[in-house]
Amino acid sequence: MFTWARGPGSTHVLILYGGAREAHEFALPSHLGKPTVLEGEGIKIQQRGSTWVVQWHVTPARRIIRVADLEIYLLWRNEAYNYWVMELPVSSPIGNYSSPSKSLVIVKAGYLIRTADLINNQLRLTGDVNATTVIEVISTPATTLKGTIFNGEVLHTSKTPNGNLQGTVRYNPPKLDIPDLSNLKWKFIDSLPEIQASYDDSAWTPCIRNSTHNPRQLDTPSSLYSMDYGYHTGSLLYRGHFNANGQESNVWLNNKFLGSWVGSSDNTSVVHNISLSSVLSQGSPYMISVLIDYMGQDEEAPGTDAIKFPRGILHYGIWGHTQSEVLWKLTGNLGGEQYQDLARGPLNDGGMYAERQ
Incomplete structure (x- = not known):
């Protein structure tokens, strides 16, 4: 299991992952109802006694299933690195620490997400990209998400087939002039002036x-x-x-x-x-x-x-x-x-x- 988060109301998101070509399975109580596939293929779902058993072989392609109020993402291990679980800020003293009482957002966002905040139903993110990146909001506690802001810029967003909000951050490679280190004036500081x-x-x-x-x-x-x-x-x-x-x-x-x-x-x-x-x-x-x-x-x-x-x-x-x-x-x-x-x-x-x- 990679992570999980509470969404609005009683909804939850669970993210599972595995290595390429591995076979995986998990079971769910049958009283939740039969899981339905929202995205992807190659998922085998069958009832065994009082459980629904879900089986799949891991590939780079993402799969999503839903059962009751739970969405389950089935990911390739390498793809899971692009999913970021961010705690939303709260006041001190809890704000200084990680805590299960904090609300979470999950975003698929590539290279690095530094901070996340939810203000007036807008998700405000800061982070870094090293290529043009699609940012997809997987889970937030907001009932209605009005938009996404990345590093202060409002993203033009659309919805994925399963209802997630997504937008694209364009990457412009910086122009870097590497200096000749031998010609620089170097400074140093005493590490133990005491x-x-x-x-x-x-x-x-x-x-x-x-x-x-x-x-x-x-x-x-x-x-x-x-x-x-x-x-x-x-x-x-x-x-x-x-x-x-x-x-x-x-x-x-x-x-x-x-x-x-x-x-x-x-x-x-x-x-x-x-x-x-x-x-x-x-x-x-x-x-x-x-x-x-x-x-x-x-x-x-x-x-x-x-x-x-x-x-x-x-x-x-x-x-x-x-x-x-x-x-x-x-x-x-x-x-x-x-x-x-x-x-x-x-x-x-x-x-x-x-x-x-």
Whole structure:
């Protein structure tokens, strides 16, 4: 099954697909009545006991049958790629997420459909085409569809034999002048400016919570668990500020790289000891930068509660200092739980500098 959607009233559309030359069948309760063929041929329909059994061999040609208030499209797999299932917009908070409570439209529209909206019984679509494309409206919740607008242009529409509205989008190939890349002026940006002493972290989240709701209790004066501050996914960046006392002997210190750990699928945490390459100047301020790159959620197994394992810095120590002498700040994905990237969603929103801009 590819998809299904509710139409106006009690009507529904179901789309099934298969590979070329494959034989397929499905059964429907006989009390719905005998299915009728609306489009295509080569469909075998026979009653077996309390069901109607529908059989067909998949070809590039589309078939459509109807039974009661249900239309069933039988497609070739390659043709199914041209069918787009779009959620209609609703207000927040449901509007930020996919939800079964949202109304759907299904359109056959070729290369790409980006958005769909239904305003005054007009279906408004935005998308891209890479060839002249017929856009066919397969299903909408509207009782009467007055027309279709694509990228702001009203389409001249007609009805297919089975009553669907369709219109053609003309494709005009763009004229592209490919530049000589060797003659261009290139610019770049520092991907990790946070290690510079001049970087301003005043807008970062101070790590000042002295308790946590996580089952793992704190080993530090204040929590450095990222989820306590609303950062649950992607990279995490910490900056720890302290004044040197000249006794430090045992991360980036200011902008100097001190060491790293590549990670392991067998470890949920690691203890990493780093030696400073030079004696610090007594009384001078220093800053430790820590970048943690998480590659997905912890996997759960029965009885382990692995998904509750905290993310971030679990413990730290600097020789010659108490833990409370280091003041930590944290940042992650832009906005944390109030993430800004509603299109990609919270699990695809990282904490690196370029992603936060």
